[in-house]
Amino acid sequence: MAENQSIKNQDSSDEIDLGQLFQLIGRGFNAIFRFILRVFLYLKKNAFILIGLILLGLAVGYGLNQIVSKRLKTEVIVKPQLNSKNYLYDVIDELQSNIAAKDTSFFQSIGIMDIDFSGLEITVGKAMEEVTSETDMQYLELLQNFENTNAIADLLRAELEDKSSFSHRITFYYKNKEKGSEFAKKVMDYINSNSYFDDVLQITRNNAENRIEQNQVLLEQVDRIVTNYTNNLASGNNPISSERIILDNQEQVNIADLFQYKNILIRDIEAKKLELAEQLQPISIINFGKPQIVRKSFFGKNIVLVPIVFILFFFLISFLRYLNRKAKLPENSK
Structure with a gap:
């Protein structure tokens, strides 16, 4: 009788462990999905700004290529x-x-x-x-x-x-x-x-x-x-x-x-x-x-390098603003 009780307890514990494992996997997929959704919403919200920066970078890069004499x-x-x-x-x-x-x-x-x-x-x-x-x-x-x-x-x-x-x-x-x-x-x-x-x-x-x-x-x-x-x-x-x-x-x-x-x-x-x-x-x-x-590499050309610099600079500013908002949360809660 004691042996049957121990076997049932072991089976139930295994079921609980498997259930917890599936829950962790589900939470992981949900976290990944929420991250992708946030990135999508962020890009959607700033789509016009990003497109404008790319066009501005292309124009500035093209102008630099015309101004700077070729080697x-x-x-x-x-x-x-x-x-x-x-x-x-x-x-x-x-x-x-x-x-x-x-x-x-x-x-x-x-x-x-x-x-x-x-x-x-x-x-x-x-x-x-x-x-x-x-x-x-x-x-x-x-x-x-x-x-x-x-x-x-x-x-x-x-x-x-x-x-x-x-x-x-x-x-x-x-x-x-x-x-x-x-x-x-x-x-x-x-x-x-x-x-x-x-x-x-x-x-x-x-x-x-x-x-x-x-x-x-x-x-x-x-x-x-x-x-x-x-x-x-x-x-x-x-x-x-x-x-x-x-x-x-x-x-x-x-x-x-x-x-x-x-x-x-x-x-x-x-x-x-x-x-x-x-x-x-x-x-x-x-x-x-x-x-x-002298032929430069693809990422060494101004027409490509300038838009990339503009986009990275915009992401950096957004990240700093995000950190600033997070830092102010404890103060607001008080």
Whole structure:
């Protein structure tokens, strides 16, 4: 009998707990509904004021867009040569510091006589990153077979420098289109007027030209050896197994390695010719862009930003008035 009574009490308590839970859920939904209703009534009550503020903000934002002169920019894509990346960033910092100080004497010294500092700014950053492909990795692995030859050190250094050299974007900001474009050209001339890099660049170009000539001589010798080997093989005078080629390091290389060595010489000649085409200046200019308008983000435009500011300011005033009314309630109750 006692057990039945305890079971009934437990069931009734469970029903009471569930009932309280449903009541709490119902109260929560009612609170949410009342909040939504209050917001709706608030917006309905102030609809004309909000619409007026939006229209006023659009008008003021449009007027500001017409009054404030648009900012222009010129983007220059460059590629530093001869490990001149640090020099590029340092000289850009120097130029930006002189712009902030409005040092006209400095810019006159580099040939810029008439300069407008209004909205003038220079920035630099990485434009793109190069990813080493599977073919490039296979090529570097192939070079390991000839690691004791004289040409391999230069080849590996050229490959590593090429893969670690990224393109960079120099951005010139200004308001005067004519003066800004001329300013960008003068600055690029100043950046590439470094005497140290000019001397190193000339030496590098001479070395590349000499390397091409030497590789062409070696390539002709390899072709003659391969031709003699082919003729001897056709006549049957020498067996294939006894054929060996002696390179400049006095190590024996078979005919298959000789063909690979020939391909390396060809690729080295191609790389040096490419260096001669690229290394014309310390900072090679890949693309010198045209002036363009600086496009702002959607929320950065005055025609959008001003109405939002007006609406937020109105909500802030309404909230402060609401707090003020709540603060006066205890006084009225007294």
